[in-house]
Amino acid sequence: MPRDRLELPAMDRPLSHPPSMPRHLALWLVLGNLLIAVLLIAVTAKNLMSSREADEQAARETVERVSSQLSGEIASELREIDNALATVALRFQHARNAEERRQSVQDTLAEQRSLLKHVNALRVSDAYGAVALGLDPGEQAISVADRVYFQRAKGTDSMVMSEPLRSRVNSRWVLIVARRLQTPSGEFAGVVYASMTTDHFAQHFAKATMGEAGAISLRTDELRLVARYSASEPGATAGLGANNVSEALRASMARDRSQGWFVTLNPIDRVERVTAYRQVGHYPLRVLTGIATRDYLAAWRREMLLEVVVIALVILTIAGFSVHLFRQQRQAHLGRLDMARLAREQSLMLENDLIGMVRLRDRVAIWENGAMARIFGYRPDELRGMAIRQLYLDEASFQWAAQSGDTAQREGRQFRIQLQMRRKDGESIWIDLSGTSVSKDESVWMLVDIDALKRSEEHAHSLAFRDALTGLPNRRLFQEKLHDALAHSVRGNKAVAVCYLDLDGFKPVNDAFGHEAGDRVLQEVSRRLLGSLRANDVVARIGGDEFALVLSGVSSVEDVLPVLRRSLALIEQPIELDDERSVTVSASLGAVIGRGASSAEDLMRHADEAMYTAKRAGKGRIHMGPVARRSIGAAAGPAATSSTSSPSPLSLVG
Numbered sequence: 231m232p233r234d235r236l237e238l239p240a241m242d243r244p245l246s247h248p249p250s251m252p253r254h255l256a257l258w259l260v261l262g263n264l265l266i267a268v269l270l271i272a273v274t275a276k277n278l279m280s281s282r283e284a285d286e287q288a289a290r291e292t293v294e295r296v297s298s299q300l301s302g303e304i305a306s307e308l309r310e311i312d313n314a315l316a317t318v319a320l321r322f323q324h325a326r327n328a329e330e331r332r333q334s335v336q337d338t339l340a341e342q343r344s345l346l347k348h349v350n351a352l353r354v355s356d357a358y359g360a361v362a363l364g365l366d367p368g369e370q371a372i373s374v375a376d377r378v379y380f381q382r383a384k385g386t387d388s389m390v391m392s393e394p395l396r397s398r399v400n401s402r403w404v405l406i407v408a409r410r411l412q413t414p415s416g417e418f419a420g421v422v423y424a425s426m427t428t429d430h431f432a433q434h435f436a437k438a439t440m441g442e443a444g445a446i447s448l449r450t451d452e453l454r455l456v457a458r459y460s461a462s463e464p465g466a467t468a469g470l471g472a473n474n475v476s477e478a479l480r481a482s483m484a485r486d487r488s489q490g491w492f493v494t495l496n497p498i499d500r501v502e503r504v505t506a507y508r509q510v511g512h513y514p515l516r517v518l519t520g521i522a523t524r525d526y527l528a529a530w531r532r533e534m535l536l537e538v539v540v541i542a543l544v545i546l547t548i549a550g551f552s553v554h555l556f557r558q559q560r561q562a563h564l565g566r567l568d569m570a571r572l573a574r575e576q577s578l579m580l581e582n583d584l585i586g587m588v589r590l591r592d593r594v595a596i597w598e599n600g601a602m603a604r605i606f607g608y609r610p611d612e613l614r615g616m617a618i619r620q621l622y623l624d625e626a627s628f629q630w631a632a633q634s635g636d637t638a639q640r641e642g643r644q645f646r647i648q649l650q651m652r653r654k655d656g657e658s659i660w661i662d663l664s665g666t667s668v669s670k671d672e673s674v675w676m677l678v679d680i681d682a683l684k685r686s687e688e689h690a691h692s693l694a695f696r697d698a699l700t701g702l703p704n705r706r707l708f709q710e711k712l713h714d715a716l717a718h719s720v721r722g723n724k725a726v727a728v729c730y731l732d733l734d735g736f737k738p739v740n741d742a743f744g745h746e747a748g749d750r751v752l753q754e755v756s757r758r759l760l761g762s763l764r765a766n767d768v769v770a771r772i773g774g775d776e777f778a779l780v781l782s783g784v785s786s787v788e789d790v791l792p793v794l795r796r797s798l799a800l801i802e803q804p805i806e807l808d809d810e811r812s813v814t815v816s817a818s819l820g821a822v823i824g825r826g827a828s829s830a831e832d833l834m835r836h837a838d839e840a841m842y843t844a845k846r847a848g849k850g851r852i853h854m855g856p857v858a859r860r861s862i863g864a865a866a867g868p869a870a871t872s873s874t875s876s877p878s879p880l881s882l883v884g
């Protein structure tokens with residue numbers, strides 16, 4: 231039996247329905263991915279918002295602290311100036327005369343000037359605004375009569391502060407702080423004022439570190455810009471004296487004039503900042519400190535970028551994994567569908583009506599399909615457990631099939647043979663048998679019922695090669711068998727005899743008793759000829775009442791003549807047509823002996839001639855043709871014609 235290992239699906243397992251793809255897997259994966267993405271984004275966004283708020287809070291606290299600190303420092307400076315101005319005003323008022331007043335004021339101005347480092351100028355004007363004292367050497371006398379602070383100082387004993395303005399002495403932006411001077415009798419006598427340059431404030435602000443784009447400014451009550459320091463444009467003077475401020479500042483100031491904070495785009499340099507403002511003491515000034523959003527959020531933005539990248543990677547990784555999972559599942563699903571389709575196809579194949587299939591273990595059937603039982607005439611399942619030997623005609627064909635299978639397996643080819651096997655009712659049946667092994671001791675076999683085909687082939691063969699009336703080989707088959715006999719004689723170093731036989735007096739049988747009687751005679755003659763010869767001899771009907779014989783394994787005429795005489799004697803026996811009638815016919819025989827080297831056609835022609843010689847010699851005779859002598863050499867005698875008895879005329883009985 232073949233031993234090839236071949237994995238086959240278990241045939242006795244019931245088929246399941248095709249498995250279905252996990253429903254909505256793609257939808258669930260998409261939803262799951264979206265959910266994860268949304269959760270991740272939400273959590274990260276919340277963290278980032280908190281982080282941003284913390285950074286904003288820190289920035290706000292910083293600007294508020296710096297504003298508070300700077301406003302305190304400026305307030306302190308202003309108090310010093312105010313004290314100095316008050317001192318001058320006091321001494322001016324209490325001087326006893328003009329000369330003492332002038333001297334006292336000059337001394338006090340000099341004294342205070344040296345104390346007030348942050349003051350640019352400390353001057354005194356008369357009641358008409360002409361600046362008489364405090365001018366540095368080389369400075370031109372000027373008048374401040376038209377200045378707003380001069381006019382305001384006239385009517386108040388308190389300190390007066392100007393709007394930012396251009397100095398008439400040196401054209402620099404300055405802030406003026408002034409006090410009224412009066413005579414002992416209380417008449418207005420001029421003003422003493424201190425001038426502070428905007429540069430002084432800017433330099434002061436520069437000491438505070440507010441980031442790369444931070445800005446600190448000082449504005450008056452009317453929001454006019456007194457001084458401004460921006461880290462990105464340290465020397466810029468744009469906007470000085472003007473009150474070009476953001477709506478956010480105005481809105482915040484509307485709520486609280488003394489302090490507050492806001493976030494907005496600065497109208498001067500278009501930079502967004504968080505800005506805190508704080509009033510400078512009780513003075514009409516406010517310090518505004520701002521940190522650029524891009525500065526205080528720089529770290530947060532880096533963190534945000536990093537987190538966005540990380541989240542994107544996480545989401546992409548999960549999405550990639552999901553796609554991979556989906557593809558795997560789809561692949562597996564397609565595989566399962568293929569398996570199911572294969573199983574269905576196998577089922578259809580196994581349960582077909584034409585091809586019997588059987589699985590053997592140690593040559594015993596362990597599974598078979600319906601067609602198998604039907605072909606061999608068994609009931610369903612009756613074959614199960616049966617030794618397969620019972621399906622073979624005999625031990626020889628069983629062993630032959632087994633050996634053929636082993637040989638095919640050794641040579642690595644498919645095992646396939648056609649043989650006759652046995653049905654349950656004992657009838658033989660032609661089977662096309664093929665098989666292969668599936669494990670060490672198991673094999674699967676396919677059996678196709680080719681009985682009808684074989685019988686039809688045999689019938690066609692018979693029509694082509696046999697005489698329909700007698701069933702004997704016709705002339706064509708006779709020629710083939712003669713060729714075979716000649717070839718065989720070469721191997722056996724023997725000769726063959728070819729004999730032509732023509733009935734004598736046959737036509738009258740037809741004429742007298744009819745064609746059917748003639749047929750009966752022909753059939754009986756053929757039967758008698760078959761009975762008189764050996765199994766491997768050939769009897770053929772080659773014409774109407776002509777027969778031909780091949781006798782194999784002969785050596786001489788002496789081997790041939792007795793056989794021919796016996797045949798002739800049998801033919802000449804009466805042939806019963808029915809219970810009442812019988813006929814007798816005779817035959818003329820012509821024979822030649824030949825070997826392998828002889829031509830079959832020559833032998834047949836010479837045998838035919840010999841037969842005619844016999845017929846001409848008087849019928850009921852045997853004539854050995856001349857070829858016989860040459861063919862068997864010394865063993866053969868001369869051509870001879872003999873008669874078994876006196877020629878038998880047609881005798882009619884009854």
Ligand SMILES: Nc1nc2c(ncn2[C@@H]2O[C@H](COP(=O)(O)OP(=O)(O)OP(=O)(O)O)[C@@H](O)[C@H]2O)c(=O)[nH]1
Pocket residue numbers: 699732733734735736737738740744745746747748749752773774775
């Ligand atoms: N019944 C029957 N007759 C056949 C068949 N084939 C040929 N014949 C007849 O057989 C006869 C053969 O003729 P012949 O050989 O002259 O007959 P014969 O009387 O034996 O003459 P000889 O051979 O000279 O002795 C013819 O009458 C054919 O019609 C057949 O298949 N059946």
